[in-house]
Amino acid sequence: MPKVLISDKMDPRAAAIFRERGVEVDEITGKTPDELKAIIGQYDGLAIRSSTKVTKDILDHATNLKVIGRAGIGVDNVDIPAASSKGVIVMNTPFGNSITTAEHAIALMFALARQLPEANAQTQQGLWPKNGFMGVEVTGKTLGLIGAGNIGSIVASRALGLKMKVVAFDPFLTPERAVEMGVEKADLDTLLAKADFITLHTPLTDQTRNILSKENLAKTKKGVRIINCARGGLIDEAALKEALDSGHVAGAALDVFVTEPAKESPLFGTPNFICTPHLGASTDEAQVNVALQVAEQLSDYLLDGGITNALNVPSLSAEEAPKLKPYMALAEELGSLVGQLEGDRIQSVSVEVEGHAAELNQKPITAAVLAGLMRVYSDTVNMVNAPFLAKERGLDVREVRHDREGDYQTLVRVTVKTEGGDKSVAGTLFGNAQARLVELFGIKVEADLAGHMLYIVNQDAPGFIGRLGSTLGEANVNIGTFHLGRRNQGGEAVLLLSVDGVVNETVLNDICKLAGVKTVKLLRFA
């Protein structure tokens, strides 16, 4: 039974779903990195929010980990490249808390416009400060939206409902989508110059870090009010403090900080500054949504291989997964075969599918070919890290889908380009389940690829098989299955034999010495 650790506070429904689905679950929150390192090796899955930092160091100790599920959106607390290179899938729940977070941004906008926190505090101190708080209306004002994705577009729709004008800066926002959203698409400088309120809704990336820098804050309209419910690091906090002190920025509301938990900050105590402790996603509704979703997604993957909302591997629905499973086994065997036979000589790989295989999602099939192929270099390769490793090695990978009818109802062909020319292997599924090699470097064969196998290329001649049988028999090597193919009578022939146990070097040398033998190689399949 797979085992999952929930390491951040999550709605109890997540644990209930895991148990219902047949996944063992531990809920252990608040661990230090060292404490987490000590226990993470036991788990196949890890469910987190933003508190757990999944660093390379933690991943190095996560010897059984297959999948990380983020109950929420931002995954900047996960070292995704490190997870990918370890073959660990990273998933998030991209929509479960977006309405809630958009509402928090709107709440903070009103809190700023009417100085609600300070007015509340002074009223409760018995000051009745009726003349101390002059607010501003939002109606008719311009909201500058930096980032017009899921959350940004919900904020825009709410702002339009409040009769605001919305100007959006997002390099990926198409003019058509801007029209659909009812917003004006603008460049950043235009937005900074026009906006009465600015709200940020981008991930933290190298491009967005300090997007509200000292220089950009200086380009804003005097009296602007700024809201950040996305990520700390999008605003230069020191420059914001200066701009609040000088009165250029009339107010700022932060839900997120560069360093979290933010137990101290030069911004604390600044007039017209308000903040919340990363509460954007904290509503009953959002937490139920993300908890249910993350538990279902992790269970799907650990139990059935279904992949939803993964950030480092193509998606694979729980419906597709069982159909693709035998294809992935076939693809991995074909990749392993060419990898073992051609290894370092491979310059590029092409994966072709035809017949039934062409009706399926090809990405997982290609990833499985690469996993088989790259396993020559490392035992820890799987379909998550294989595409990355292939890229690192400079392997060019192509996918081809044929609509044509071929000799087989379904076929996967892997062609590798080497200095010696293109070499191709192909396989089919018998009964939609049983993987079978049907072509090996242009020669028709029919073989199961399993266990230890001997690959022999020889000149087709009478008596060869008898001599080979005797050599193996004398060495006490039992032949399990025997598959033979040849280009033409008397031409090049290829033999694939499954053998019980490992064939040692002496036996391989004896086979090499048999008349007509060109190549002998010991292969290993799962």
Ligand SMILES: NC(=O)C1=CN([C@@H]2O[C@H](COP(=O)(O)OP(=O)(O)OC[C@H]3O[C@@H](n4cnc5c(N)ncnc54)[C@H](O)[C@@H]3O)[C@@H](O)[C@H]2O)C=CC1
């Ligand atoms: N405070 C909180 O508790 C929460 C914070 N968030 C954060 O909100 C942010 C946005 O989330 P979603 O809208 O769901 O993401 P999304 O991926 O749907 O949208 C992000 C948008 O940012 C845009 N973008 C990327 N680079 C940009 C750049 N250089 N300049 C301008 N725009 C750029 C993208 O094109 C995209 O449209 C994330 O960072 C997420 O972590 C999300 C949920 C809760």
Ligand SMILES: O=C(O)C(=O)COP(=O)(O)O
């Ligand atoms: O979903 C996100 O990106 C968030 O920032 C929410 O964070 P949280 O799950 O509340 O720690």
